[in-house]
Amino acid sequence: MTARARLWAGLAALTATAATALAGCGSEGEPPRGVSSFWVKVEKVNGEAPPSADEPLPANRGDTVDTWDFRIEARDPAGRRAPFDGVVRLSVEPGAVIDVEAAEEGVAVGRNIRLRGGVAVGAVHVTAVYGPARLWAEDIGYQPAGRDARDRPVCSNGVNDDAPGDVLIDFPADPGCAFADDDTEEGGSFSAGASKPVAYALPRVADVQGGGSATPYAFEGMQINTAAPQQVVVTRVASDGFYVTDLAGQDTGFNHLFAYNFNTPANMRVCDRLDYLAGTVNEFFGFTELSFPSYEIAPFQEGTACPVPEPRVLDGRTIADATAMERLESGLVRVEGVHISKNFGPKPARDNVFAPDQSNCDLSGDGQIDFESPAEGSCANACSRDPECSEWTGYSARGNYKVTDGSSMIQIQTGTVSDFDPTSHRGRELDAVTGTLRNFSGGSLNWTIEARCPDDLVCDAPGCAPAVKSSKEACVRMRSLDDNDAETN
Structure with missing residues (x-):
């Protein structure tokens, strides 16, 4: 047989073998079984x-x-x-x-x-x-053991019941055990x-706030409902995020939300509307916020009316009502006719006695109040109860200080009003303080009004605005930069 003949014979045999294999796959092979x-x-x-x-x-x-x-x-x-x-x-x-x-x-x-x-x-x-x-x-x-089973479930009997080569025993060591009452490993x-x-509809801002002290969607990544009739409007652009109000929820409250952006959001302005808003919902010491937000801005057009609502004016009854305050969390609020606490200064207080320059309850000087210390804890609690005392350590750490009308009291934060020094104006009357309402679950004074800009602080001291402005004008500044970290990139 010539070499060419042997080659053709080999090819023929190989083709026949392949055909036999294919025939076996098509006619004799078993179809796949089991649960897919x-x-x-x-x-x-x-x-x-x-x-x-x-x-x-x-x-x-x-x-x-x-x-x-x-x-x-x-x-x-x-x-x-x-x-x-x-x-x-x-x-x-x-x-x-x-x-x-x-x-x-x-x-x-x-x-x-x-x-x-x-x-x-x-x-x-x-x-x-x-x-x-x-x-x-x-x-x-998972094969749950019956409640009337006489023997302990396989996943909690102390015996290796599955493959001999598997040395793992019971829940949670054996990955074949879903729970301790699983009756198979x-x-x-x-x-x-x-x-x-x-x-189901997407959650509105009011749904995310939950109608109570905590969100029902903790740690959920979600999209917020911004479609009509919802109208989600930016009320504040802050150094660490932004605040929004859903105008469709003004009658029921719980319609405000803070979005924690880690820095000033790019290309945003008070009065803007958001067509899209999403992020992860969290509770930060009692304060509901949306972390890692994604958003699409419908820019506010010059010549049109700014949709930011007027702030809610707080009275003593509202401040004392935890539910009423929760309804306003992250919203625009205002107090009127208040004064800064008269006892507000860096010197340590002694025996719970406070003076104009003496309201510091950090008696050890370590920079914080130890509430397990009888002296420091008692001092801080006494200052919290006293309308005329603003504790110095809290102010030095967070910028919060107390204002009062003589009966009710609340904390404010005016760090955005750079020309106003609250410590040099202790006891001074403030005609009005406007800002976003923030909650912090530590201590007895949980609520703080954070001024957005100098427009929000009205008094006759340097740095204050001379009169209250409408929300259509107050703190409506130029749009934020496209890249707020450009100088540090």
């Missing part, structure tokens, strides 16, 4: 058909519970129903699952439901749900599935 995913459908919301995107439900603030009726089916890689008899864990994103219920006893346990024959039907109770929200199901390998397939979105 879960088909999840939310069939009803609060007993009715799921809402449409055009008519979403209001954002759930976490103070109400919604019920979603659902159906779950296990699917194999080919999309067919898989005969899965196991437990899946349910979650809602964004939001929180409270519990799961099913008609058949023992099928639902906590946030989990058992599939039988690859199917589960039940209802899940959810809260703090907003925006397009989905119900998720995941096989995490084998991990799950981690197959998952999600429903189509259930339509």
